[in-house]
Amino acid sequence: MSTFNEKLEKYAELIVKVGVNVQPDQKVVINSSVESAPLSRLITKKAYEVGASDVIINWADEEITLLRYQNSPIEIFEKAALHRAAERIELAHENAVFISIVSENPDLLKGVDGKKIAANQKAMGQALEEFRQMIQSNAISWTVVGAASEGWAAKVFPDLPHAEQVPALWEVIFETTRMNTADPIQTWKNHDETLNNKAAYLNEQQYSALHYTAPGTDLTIGLPKDHVWVGAGSYNKQGKEFMANMPTEEVFSCAEKTSVNGYVSSTKPLSYAGNIIDKFKITFKDGRIVDVVAEQGEDILKDLVATDEGSHYLGEVALVPDPSPISQSGILFYNTLFDENASNHLAIGSAYAFNIKGGEDMSREELEKAGVNSSMTHVDFMIGSDKMNIDGITASGDKVPVFRNGDWAF
Numbered sequence: 001m002s003t004f005n006e007k008l009e010k011y012a013e014l015i016v017k018v019g020v021n022v023q024p025d026q027k028v029v030i031n032s033s034v035e036s037a038p039l040s041r042l043i044t045k046k047a048y049e050v051g052a053s054d055v056i057i058n059w060a061d062e063e064i065t066l067l068r069y070q071n072s073p074i075e076i077f078e079k080a081a082l083h084r085a086a087e088r089i090e091l092a093h094e095n096a097v098f099i100s101i102v103s104e105n106p107d108l109l110k111g112v113d114g115k116k117i118a119a120n121q122k123a124m125g126q127a128l129e130e131f132r133q134m135i136q137s138n139a140i141s142w143t144v145v146g147a148a149s150e151g152w153a154a155k156v157f158p159d160l161p162h163a164e165q166v167p168a169l170w171e172v173i174f175e176t177t178r179m180n181t182a183d184p185i186q187t188w189k190n191h192d193e194t195l196n197n198k199a200a201y202l203n204e205q206q207y208s209a210l211h212y213t214a215p216g217t218d219l220t221i222g223l224p225k226d227h228v229w230v231g232a233g234s235y236n237k238q239g240k241e242f243m244a245n246m247p248t249e250e251v252f253s254c255a256e257k258t259s260v261n262g263y264v265s266s267t268k269p270l271s272y273a274g275n276i277i278d279k280f281k282i283t284f285k286d287g288r289i290v291d292v293v294a295e296q297g298e299d300i301l302k303d304l305v306a307t308d309e310g311s312h313y314l315g316e317v318a319l320v321p322d323p324s325p326i327s328q329s330g331i332l333f334y335n336t337l338f339d340e341n342a343s344n345h346l347a348i349g350s351a352y353a354f355n356i357k358g359g360e361d362m363s364r365e366e367l368e369k370a371g372v373n374s375s376m377t378h379v380d381f382m383i384g385s386d387k388m389n390i391d392g393i394t395a396s397g398d399k400v401p402v403f404r405n406g407d408w409a410f
């Protein structure tokens with residue numbers, strides 16, 4: 001049995017070596033809350049050990065974030081912190097790698113004026129346009145990883161005594177990131193191969209559409225010509241592999257922007273901008289979202305859809321088998337990094353350019369023409385369950401099982 005600190009150090013090593021795969025003389029950027037400082041320090045140490053030239057930390061503090069939303073006027077949120085965006089873009093051009101540690105209390109901004117939240121999302125989205133394009137074309141290496149925090153752990157394990165909540169959340173983070181194996185780095189290599197094999201099969205099929213059925217769902221999603229399914233690992237412009245998300249269980253591609261028809265119901269709450277959106281149903285006509293209803297957070301969801309033109313359409317289409325470890329844990333994380341990897345999901349907003357052949361080198365107009373949506377937002381929401389069936393529709397109109405009862409049918 002290794003101690004918690006030993007395990008945390010191994011986790012930091014996994015993030016540095018597999019997550020962003022730091023190369024000698026590379027700069028490393030870490031976005032972290034102050035509560036995750038112990039992990040950030042270990043990541044910094046491991047990054048220097050493999051030859052990083054500099055490690056730059058952007059700290060955030062939830063109490064201060066909340067005070068800002070409670071006290072600053074809306075005009076502050078409408079004007080993005082352009083200098084912060086400029087720094088990020090400059091570092092990306094220097095080929096830095098970006099590590100985001102997520103640990104947010106899902107209810108942090110509950111009760112805060114939703115207009116401030118929407119204004120902030122929009123302003124940051126605009127300021128980070130260039131950065132987002134670099135991320136969405138895999139120009140640089142980046143990863144999103146989790147770290148337990150008091151606020152988050154209390155939400156996930158409300159029935160546990162306070163002192164046991166954070167350790168319990170760490171334990172499931174370690175479990176779902178395959179840290180509880182003899183050699184996590186090798187385990188991740190094998191996992192990467194498994195997902196890549198599924199992606200390769202789907203790429204060969206080149207279905208023209210997927211048809212989803214489940215209670216509350218009857219949705220057809222057209223897939224663009226030459227779409228590309230991608231597994232866990234991605235390759236940056238220098239050909240270095242990285243894992244954009246840890247954990248990851250998904251194989252994903254993009255929707256043909258104007259060929260989505262029918263309705264889909266959420267199967268898990270969506271934690272978005274410090275609020276929970278739950279039990280919602282979205283209806284599409286020719287790709288466009290024409291109706292949205294939610295039992296909880298309907299206004300927040302409507303604001304999200306109204307962000308810009310592209311946020312009225314789907315970007316990503318992701319397949320995650322229900323028997324995946326995160327789903328089987330039965331735990332609701334109220335955090336998209338984890339919950340999206342428990343379930344088939346879709347993203348409102350932009351698609352990844354690399355989900356279409358040659359997309360990395362296409363302009364925004366060319367991508368749009370190919371049916372690949374762009375938006376300043378990208379928000380995953382969960383639709384999968386063990387009751388979901390998906391058929392692939394071939395060019396000649398035949399239906400082929402892709403998912404049955406929430407699991408791969410091939």
Ligand code: ZN
Pocket residue numbers: 250252316318340345380
């Ligand atoms: Zn996804």
Ligand code: ZN
Pocket residue numbers: 316347378379380
């Ligand atoms: Zn996504």
